[in-house]
Amino acid sequence: MIVKKVVILGGGVLGSQIAYQSAFSGITTVIYDISDEAVQQAQQKIDSYPQQYKQDIGATDEQVQAANANLSLTTDMKAAATDADVIIEAVPERLDIKESTYKSLAPYITDQTLLLTNSSTLIPSQLIDFAPNKKRFMAMHFANLIWTHNVAELMWAKDTP
Template identity: 45%
Template sequence: MTIEIRRVTVLGTGVLGSQIAFQTAFSGFDVTAYDISAEAIAAARDRFATLTETYSAEVSGAADGKAEKAGAGITLTSDLAAAVRDADLVIEAVPEVLSIKQDTYRALAELAPERTIFATNSSTLLPSDIKDYTGRPDRFLALHFANQVWKFNTAEIMGTDETDPEVYRAVIDFASAIGMVPIEIHKEKAGYVLNSLLVPFLNSAIALSAGGYADPEAVDKTWRIATGAPMGPFQILDVIGLTTPYNILVNGDADSARLAAWLESEYIAKGKLGIATGEGFYRYSS
């Protein structure tokens, strides 16, 4: 039996969640975006307005009103039951904390139709750590996007040993339908391909500056000049936002926890969360 995906709900409207929702709507799907409060929903509206401008300026075919239509067509809600009532696919992009994700799926299992596919956008956690909370391990897998999805359009797809192969294939087809390049991961790997390469690189950069060896600007300059890369690791961290790397580090070993403490004291506690707040390791104009 063919699995049809037309109605998509994205849980979490942060930097990446809002991009996933917008890209999906831009590709012609019926999209609902959920977040936990009126304040979060208001922030999401601002993100969608910014994405409308970005797509209109940068994405082929978006300047004829398609971007405006996509942004205006996204349904925003803080009612989880309403958000998932008719969903064919739920893409979860809540904070990178295992207990939060497990609690989210525990609630989803009671609210979503039996047919609904659940996909986690977790950056580093294994889907097998979550599957028992979904109530449908055969219809659960990981679907991981890179930041700035309209430009860096990979979609890494990773199931568990219980994921139905037809569900896996349906999500591959969905990823293609929204303009992504599907990357099939053959077995579970924390960090998939992208973050297995990226996270150690970024953590090494943080360790250099946290250890007092070099300032973030010097680390970035070294990387750009020596490799020809367009961005250094701290510039990448500002794009990602500092909350996600902090959550990954704070749940790691003792060395990782020390790096998390440095990020928290020197940047996060001062409201320096990256581009989204106008300042991270660098300052940004509006």
């Protein structure tokens, strides 16, 4: 699978880190969040990452500029999710919020889209019934400070092939 577009649903602490790492890796990346205020908060987090990347991993100005060019933020689910190869859900750890997010996502996801949850407290079997693409759904939980700890746990649900 060639990944050309990654979408992060939720620009909180880990969502914003995942998005910036994806963009830093050269992939067109979109953060979707529910309000202008949430998008602004995500942008504030993102604004701190270039200096951290320079300090922690020796990122160059050119690498940071390229990452920034690869990253966008929106409150428009359709614009964010359309043509996404990978969608990573990083919304709050509440089943009702995750269910609502997946229902909103359903019209824009294809059979080929890989849908991941970054949940740290809920297991995939608790979420798979909400997932619009059950055959391409799993958990991929990233460690905080993803650019230095480049680690993720992978878990699948029993119905995921």
